[in-house]
Amino acid sequence: MKLVIVEDSELIRNQLAHLLAQQPRFSIIGTATEEGEAVNLILSTNPDAVLLDLSLAPGSGVQVLKRIREAGCGARVLILTNNTGQALRLACEELGANGFFDKTLEYETCLEKLNAWLPPLPGNEARRLEMLHGTHLLDTQEQEVFDNLTRLAAEIADVPIALISLVDADRQWFLSHTGTSLRETSRSVSFCAHAILRNEMLEVPDALADPRFQDNPLVIGATHIRFYAGVPLVLASGEALGTLCVIDDKPRQLSDTQRRALKTLASSAIAEIELRRRIIYLEQESERRRVAEAHILHLATRDPLTALPNRATFRDRLDQHVRFALRRNANLGVLFIDLDGFKPINDTLGHDVGDDALVIVAERLNACLRGSDTVARLGGDEFAVVLPDISGSAEALQVAGKIIAALEEPVLAKGHKLHLSASIGASIFPEHGRLGDQLLRHADLAMYRAKQSGGHRSCLYSKELSDRAEEMQALDNDLREGLKRDELLLHFQPQTVLGDGKLCGVEALLRWRHPHFGILPPDHFIPLAEQRGFISELTRKALDLALAQLKAWDVSGFHVPKMAVNISPSEIRADFPDMVEAALARHGLDPHRLELEITESTLTADGIETMQMLNHLRALGISISVDDFGVGYSSLAQLHRLPIDCLKIDRSFIQDLETSACDRAIVQAVITMADALGLRTVAEGIEKEEQIGILENLGCQCAQGFFVCRPAPASEAETWMRNFLAAGEAP
Numbered sequence: 001m002k003l004v005i006v007e008d009s010e011l012i013r014n015q016l017a018h019l020l021a022q023q024p025r026f027s028i029i030g031t032a033t034e035e036g037e038a039v040n041l042i043l044s045t046n047p048d049a050v051l052l053d054l055s056l057a058p059g060s061g062v063q064v065l066k067r068i069r070e071a072g073c074g075a076r077v078l079i080l081t082n083n084t085g086q087a088l089r090l091a092c093e094e095l096g097a098n099g100f101f102d103k104t105l106e107y108e109t110c111l112e113k114l115n116a117w118l119p120p121l122p123g124n125e126a127r128r129l130e131m132l133h134g135t136h137l138l139d140t141q142e143q144e145v146f147d148n149l150t151r152l153a154a155e156i157a158d159v160p161i162a163l164i165s166l167v168d169a170d171r172q173w174f175l176s177h178t179g180t181s182l183r184e185t186s187r188s189v190s191f192c193a194h195a196i197l198r199n200e201m202l203e204v205p206d207a208l209a210d211p212r213f214q215d216n217p218l219v220i221g222a223t224h225i226r227f228y229a230g231v232p233l234v235l236a237s238g239e240a241l242g243t244l245c246v247i248d249d250k251p252r253q254l255s256d257t258q259r260r261a262l263k264t265l266a267s268s269a270i271a272e273i274e275l276r277r278r279i280i281y282l283e284q285e286s287e288r289r290r291v292a293e294a295h296i297l298h299l300a301t302r303d304p305l306t307a308l309p310n311r312a313t314f315r316d317r318l319d320q321h322v323r324f325a326l327r328r329n330a331n332l333g334v335l336f337i338d339l340d341g342f343k344p345i346n347d348t349l350g351h352d353v354g355d356d357a358l359v360i361v362a363e364r365l366n367a368c369l370r371g372s373d374t375v376a377r378l379g380g381d382e383f384a385v386v387l388p389d390i391s392g393s394a395e396a397l398q399v400a401g402k403i404i405a406a407l408e409e410p411v412l413a414k415g416h417k418l419h420l421s422a423s424i425g426a427s428i429f430p431e432h433g434r435l436g437d438q439l440l441r442h443a444d445l446a447m448y449r450a451k452q453s454g455g456h457r458s459c460l461y462s463k464e465l466s467d468r469a470e471e472m473q474a475l476d477n478d479l480r481e482g483l484k485r486d487e488l489l490l491h492f493q494p495q496t497v498l499g500d501g502k503l504c505g506v507e508a509l510l511r512w513r514h515p516h517f518g519i520l521p522p523d524h525f526i527p528l529a530e531q532r533g534f535i536s537e538l539t540r541k542a543l544d545l546a547l548a549q550l551k552a553w554d555v556s557g558f559h560v561p562k563m564a565v566n567i568s569p570s571e572i573r574a575d576f577p578d579m580v581e582a583a584l585a586r587h588g589l590d591p592h593r594l595e596l597e598i599t600e601s602t603l604t605a606d607g608i609e610t611m612q613m614l615n616h617l618r619a620l621g622i623s624i625s626v627d628d629f630g631v632g633y634s635s636l637a638q639l640h641r642l643p644i645d646c647l648k649i650d651r652s653f654i655q656d657l658e659t660s661a662c663d664r665a666i667v668q669a670v671i672t673m674a675d676a677l678g679l680r681t682v683a684e685g686i687e688k689e690e691q692i693g694i695l696e697n698l699g700c701q702c703a704q705g706f707f708v709c710r711p712a713p714a715s716e717a718e719t720w721m722r723n724f725l726a727a728g729e730a731p
């Protein structure tokens with residue numbers, strides 16, 4: 001309800017303003033302190049109600065009332081007075097005052113009087129308003145379909161005015177208005193606000209005879225409503241949004257036929273409104289679906305971590321670029337990027353850090369490339385780039401160099417400063433392939449070569465790489481077949497106690513009897529099996545053959561104290577000790593008879609997991625020796641923390657022992673430290689007699705090497721060992 005306050009006392013004005021400010025259904029649209037000002041304000045703003053003080057200076061409230069009524073203003077007037085004399089009341093009522101408020105009383109009384117002029121709110125008001133606003137009909141242009149309905153309603157009811165009124169929070173807005181140019185009124189004066197309280201038609205035959213409306217500004221003011229009939233427009237869900245109503249300035253009544261006709265027109269109006277709601281719903285639904293589809297498309301085509309295109313999208317784009325390059329007779333480059341040493345970051349610092357680093361890498365790649373280039377994450381730490389329209393391989397390698405340089409800058413991931421590097425392979429269209437798939441495969445092969453050459457570099461594809469890959473594939477197939485066909489066998493190399501004529505044990509060394517190439521040493525096939533992920537089958541085989549041989553020697557009464565078996569770095573898995581334990585049990589052997597050799601780099605590379613696995617193995621009674629000791633990166637000072645039993649001093653320190661004082665000093669240091677820590681020492685690769693003497697002097701415990709005995713099949717190794725022991729036993 002829009003209010004004007006006419007009051008010359010600032011104190012009272014403020015009190016009223018304060019009181020009404022807390023009432024959401026009232027708003028003060030103006031205040032005046034004197035007569036002329038008040039009349040102008042009221043006539044220009046057309047408020048719903050006026051709070052009018054009678055004693056104004058200058059002027060009089062009675063005069064204000066008289067003048068506004070004469071000008072046709074129907075606003076309800078509440079007289080503010082200290083003088084409740086009957087004569088004055090009657091005079092004011094005569095002039096059209098609607099109520100009196102005694103300023104000496106509580107101000108809440110004033111509020112009660114104003115509230116009585118407001119139409120009550122329906123019980124479902126909040127939901128009703130929500131539905132009304134959801135129609136998106138408020139404040140729209142006139143629409144033919146609704147105007148036809150009100151025109152027909154006016155005609156049928158034979159009245160000057162017919163409306164479709166939508167009752168908003170504090171106004172009624174006319175969706176259609178036949179017979180008046182008015183588009184809205186305040187809700188407080190609205191007949192329709194009463195009509196929506198019920199499900200039936202509200203018919204007011206004579207407004208002046210109805211206590212709800214007789215002082216309504218639209219009744220006593222310019223519109224002069226006398227007759228009103230409104231059919232509520234109720235949605236199927238039960239909310240009445242407004243009415244279809246007819247209005248006359250004469251009192252009257254509708255015939256039954258007219259009533260039925262108005263109800264039918266109201267049904268048409270509500271059907272039309274429901275239809276609009278349905279259309280809006282469908283539009284919203286289709287928008288929601290569009291957004292959802294875009295999201296799904298994003299998920300399907302993008303890598304969720306870096307938001308770069310994923311592998312499938314990359315393949316698509318690559319194919320497009322290839323077709324384009326073919327038409328334009330242009331060159332095109334493909335880069336395959338793999339980060340060096342990324343796995344340990346994930347393993348030791350956690351995936352959060354790894355993920356963060358990958359996001360930064362993606363940003364750096366983007367920064368190195370042009371808008372027309374496509375960079376994608378293929379998965380894990382692999383990325384790929386298409387360079388459309390390049391001059392040739394030199395340019396592709398130049399971009400690769402730029403990427404390598406960009407990744408040299410340390411990466412700050414979750415507070416960790418990481419030094420990353422990348423290996424990059426490049427292939428060029430059409431020189432290295434005419435199909436996207438082929439180009440990517442060739443770039444991958446070239447990347448692999450870059451990695452094998454030490455990483456942190458780029459490499460261009462060449463035909464030899466494919467040839468080599470094919471050879472490897474053939475070998476891979478042969479090896480898998482060979483495993484099944486029992487082509488794998490062991491040679492054994494004895495280890496002897498220096499200066500004592502006794503045996504320490506034997507080392508089992510794997511061989512492959514290839515159907516065409518004959519006996520192959522392990523470096524021809526172990527790296528391959530490691531790369532291709534089936535090394536554990538080889539380890540299992542070697543372990544089984546070694547333990548079977550040890551048992552066979554036991555059974556034949558020939559005692560070999562220990563069997564040493566080599567294991568690959570990739571065996572660092574939680575289930576490995578169980579596999580070893582099961583193999584020992586299968587052959588009925590004491591775990592103390594088995595020694596596992598792991599390289600120094602394995603020991604130092606993979607922190608906690610390795611330590612746990614080694615501790616587990618040692619707890620079973622199996623001993624651990626460090627193979628090729630001295631070439632890795634472990635410092636002597638670190639040794640005491642490692643769960644190991646034996647150091648095998650690398651051949652490179654032994655081979656020049658007799659001539660190199662430096663090597664002697666190193667070997668001496670290793671032996672001294674090992675002794676202090678209670679570790680056994682084995683010198684590997686002894687090829688000369690002099691070396692035996694030096695090692696003995698230096699305090700090394702065991703010897704292994706061609707000079708002692710070459711690795712040989714079981715029977716030969718056995719013969720050698722029997723002879724060796726027999727000689728040692730001789731007086």
Ligand code: C2E
Binds near residue numbers: 508565687711
């Ligand atoms: P390794 O563990 O260092 O094994 C010793 C290698 O040195 C053997 O080569 C042996 O033949 C060779 N060797 C022994 N004494 C001398 C010597 O006096 N002079 C020279 N020049 N060489 C000597 P092999 O048998 O070719 O084995 C090569 C590597 O293959 C082994 O190095 C080991 O790392 C790996 N390997 C062998 N068998 C297995 C296995 O069953 N599993 C795994 N994972 N790796 C194995």
Ligand code: CA
Binds near residue numbers: 507566597627
């Ligand atoms: Ca070894």
